[in-house]
Amino acid sequence: MALRDLEREANLVGLAHVFEGLPFPDEAVLDRWEATLADPAVTVLVAGLARPCAFTSWDVDGRLRHLGVHPDHWGHGLAREGVELAVAAIRESGATPTLWVLLANHRARGLYEHLGWQPTGREQRAEWPPYPLEMELTLGP
Numbered sequence: 794m795a796l797r798d799l800e801r802e803a804n805l806v807g808l809a810h811v812f813e814g815l816p817f818p819d820e821a822v823l824d825r826w827e828a829t830l831a832d833p834a835v836t837v838l839v840a841g842l843a844r845p846c847a848f849t850s851w852d853v854d855g856r857l858r859h860l861g862v863h864p865d866h867w868g869h870g871l872a873r874e875g876v877e878l879a880v881a882a883i884r885e886s887g888a889t890p891t892l893w894v895l896l897a898n899h900r901a902r903g904l905y906e907h908l909g910w911q912p913t914g915r916e917q918r919a920e921w922p923p924y925p926l927e928m929e930l931t932l933g934p
């Protein structure tokens with residue numbers, strides 16, 4: 794599936810320092826994407842016609858679930874645009890935007906902080922080995 798493949802490409806470059814030496818969980822990520830796409834409470838936006846180059850998804854309770862950009866398209870504003878579209882839709886629904894980001898995902902954390910997201914103080918273990926810590930962020934009014 795194209796979204797799983799795009800997520801793999803982005804993570805193998807952007808998160809190599811976190812998941813170094815571990816195989817990408819292809820089947821588990823594919824299963825998660827199939828469930829995400831089938832969930833009527835989730836919106837998924839994909840950029841790129843012939844080949845997806847970015848994705849964003851969020852759910853009705855205000856959580857930004859997924860954001861990914863192919864490394865060939867980093868620095869072109871696609872991540873910012875995806876976040877801004879999700880935030881606008883979340884705010885329109887009356888919810889407060891939240892998300893979880895890996896503590897060691899410095900690139901994503903820098904983007905979110907630049908856009909005004911703030912830590913809530915909550916942390917949890919990620920779902921994939923080696924189960925690194927992730928932190929919750931929120932975006933105020």
